[in-house]
Amino acid sequence: MAQKPSIPKGTRDFSPTEMARRNYIFDTIKKVFRKYGYLPIETPAMENLSTLMGKYGEEGDSLLFKVLNSGDFLKKMDVSDLEENKAAKTATKISDKGLRYDLTVPFARYVVQHRNDIRFPFKRYQVQAVWRADRPQKGRYREFYQCDIDVVGSDSLLNETELIRVIDEIFQTLSINITIKLNNRKILSGIAEKINAPEKLTDITVAIDKLDKIGIEKVYEELKSKGIDDDAISQLKPIIGLSGTNSGKLKILATLFNDVEEGRKGVEELNTVLNQLEMLDIKANIQLDQSLARGLNYYTGAIIEVKADDVNIGSICGGGRYDNLTGIFGLPGISGVGVSFGADRIYDTLQELDLFPKQTAGSSRVMITNFGETESLHALKVLEEMQNEGIYAELYPDSAKIQKQMKYADQKAIPFVLHVGEQEIKSGDYTLKNMLTGTQHNFKLSQIISFIKEN
RNA sequence: GUGGUUGUAGUUCAGCUGGUUAGAACGCCUGAUUGUGGUUCAGGAGGUCGUGGGUUCAAAUCCCAUCUUCCACCCCA
Numbered sequence: 314m315a316q317k318p319s320i321p322k323g324t325r326d327f328s329p330t331e332m333a334r335r336n337y338i339f340d341t342i343k344k345v346f347r348k349y350g351y352l353p354i355e356t357p358a359m360e361n362l363s364t365l366m367g368k369y370g371e372e373g374d375s376l377l378f379k380v381l382n383s384g385d386f387l388k389k390m391d392v393s394d395l396e397e398n399k400a401a402k403t404a405t406k407i408s409d410k411g412l413r414y415d416l417t418v419p420f421a422r423y424v425v426q427h428r429n430d431i432r433f434p435f436k437r438y439q440v441q442a443v444w445r446a447d448r449p450q451k452g453r454y455r456e457f458y459q460c461d462i463d464v465v466g467s468d469s470l471l472n473e474t475e476l477i478r479v480i481d482e483i484f485q486t487l488s489i490n491i492t493i494k495l496n497n498r499k500i501l502s503g504i505a506e507k508i509n510a511p512e513k514l515t516d517i518t519v520a521i522d523k524l525d526k527i528g529i530e531k532v533y534e535e536l537k538s539k540g541i542d543d544d545a546i547s548q549l550k551p552i553i554g555l556s557g558t559n560s561g562k563l564k565i566l567a568t569l570f571n572d573v574e575e576g577r578k579g580v581e582e583l584n585t586v587l588n589q590l591e592m593l594d595i596k597a598n599i600q601l602d603q604s605l606a607r608g609l610n611y612y613t614g615a616i617i618e619v620k621a622d623d624v625n626i627g628s629i630c631g632g633g634r635y636d637n638l639t640g641i642f643g644l645p646g647i648s649g650v651g652v653s654f655g656a657d658r659i660y661d662t663l664q665e666l667d668l669f670p671k672q673t674a675g676s677s678r679v680m681i682t683n684f685g686e687t688e689s690l691h692a693l694k695v696l697e698e699m700q701n702e703g704i705y706a707e708l709y710p711d712s713a714k715i716q717k718q719m720k721y722a723d724q725k726a727i728p729f730v731l732h733v734g735e736q737e738i739k740s741g742d743y744t745l746k747n748m749l750t751g752t753q754h755n756f757k758l759s760q761i762i763s764f765i766k767e768n
Numbered sequence: 769g770u771g772g773u774u775g776u777a778g779u780u781c782a783g784c785u786g787g788u789u790a791g792a793a794c795g796c797c798u799g800a801u802u803g804u805g806g807u808u809c810a811g812g813a814g815g816u817c818g819u820g821g822g823u824u825c826a827a828a829u830c831c832c833a834u835c836u837u838c839c840a841c842c843c844c845a
Contacts, residue, residue, distance in 0.1 A: 319818095322836065372843060375769070415845085443845085448769080450839060459845065519843095607844085628845065655845030684803075719805035734803060748805070 323455025346438040356419040362411045376445045379408040412444040416461040425642040433466025452626040463651025474589040481597045490622040492598040496605035503576020508545035518606035559601040611635040629658045679729040680722045683709040692733040
């Protein structure tokens with residue numbers, strides 16, 4: 314026990330059973346992505362730190378896994394940095410690569426770098442691991458998979474609508490009941506402007522984002538502590554506590570923003586998307602939530618977040634529109650919108666709700682028992698013929714006791730066992746045992762093949 | 769990053785305020801069944817008590833450090 318090898322904190326191994334389930338999620342998601350015209354790309358696990366740093370706020374930088382430079386990385390280091398305990402400063406000197414923190418920033422880098430080869434609007438999906446040096450807990454890992462889908466080079470709100478359709482179809486296929494929460498960064502900006510505190514936008518959004526977690530009174534307290542005066546807070550009250558139907562909320566916001574250009578634009582955008590959605594057959598709950606902020610400082614328009622209705626695991630999908638992400642890398646004027654599906658949280662959700670398909674995908678349908686050297690030669694030929702017919706089959710590799718071989722088949726849940734022993738070889742009729750019912754009969758190989766194919 | 773929590777056989781856990789050979793269930797292996805699994809019966813193997821240090825005549829048990837687990841905060845998929 315003590316000297317057992319282990320893996321780093323917050324990382325996981327995946328067994329064959331878990332992989333079958335994970336692939337079920339990935340396959341479902343990818344299939345829907347492709348159906349809507351998105352194509353896959355991949356980017357390296359490592360990016361230059363200059364690409365990653367400063368894109369996720371101050372908090373994000375400290376959550377980046379940094380990769381130590383090769384060779385004599387100490388050369389560039391300044392001893393005084395160590396003495397003053399400047400961890401951050403030292404880090405930039407001994408490390409210039411980092412593991413990707415999400416898929417959006419590497420994608421922005423990709424778009425800028427390959428701008429001449431890309432036909433806009435560019436619709437891509439990307440399913441890869443990301444790493445965060447976060448402290449792990451339920452539904453939070455240090456290595457986890459994101460399934461991203463983005464459109465860049467198009468301002469149309471049809472893209473927002475399409476993403477919501479993609480979300481709806483994926484979770485419907487997975488049988489997860491969800492609520493899609495929508496907001497617009499312009500509404501948040503409008504609120505800040507309305508109360509004459511545009512520079513407090515981040516503080517305001519961070520505070521009201523916690524609304525359903527800490528309650529409205531605590532939100533006021535936090536706003537106050539951030540230096541927002543009582544007058545402004547009292548103006549905020551009717552906005553934050555807004556309830557009712559989506560269209561009702563929008564009406565109230567619209568009148569509120571009669572003198573705030575930015576806010577009006579946000580209302581308009583949400584209205585357009587909601588109108589488009591109304592024409593379509595969307596199963597998920599769509600909920601306007603003016604407290605939804607999602608902290609990411611690069612969102613400029615729509616903000617989207619998905620929560621599972623029946624499991625408390627945080628958001629399982631989120632995203633939004635970012636007008637100027639590629640601008641950071643020197644290509645301004647390209648707008649993008651995208652969402653990210655959290656495969657690991659979707660896994661935990663399906664697990665908790667017992668929604669994984671029962672069949673053990675990929676396992677053999679038939680196992681041939683091994684009766685010894687001469688018999689196994691004959692069995693090898695039988696195996697080949699069955700596999701050529703597309704049947705998932707395996708031959709037990711050792712001539713162990715039949716009892717042991719049967720137990721192996723039983724535990725791997727292989728539904729059929731085929732005995733190719735001395736008697737069978739002589740007669741040409743092989744014994745096929747149904748492991749579920751326990752019955753067995755003798756058939757010619759061609760009959761067995763068509764029987765297994767049918768069942 | 770801050771505060772708390774967990775770690776004993778392959779697995780889930782028991783082990784009272786430190787006391788002598790550390791237990792159970794399930795699983796595993798062997799046999800009853802040398803060509804038949806899932807049930808039953810009989811027997812068996814398996815633990816430097818996360819790791820390192822300390823206190824003590826004596827530590828799984830107390831103390832410190834470290835790693836790990838889970839939880840809250842921060843933040844997020």
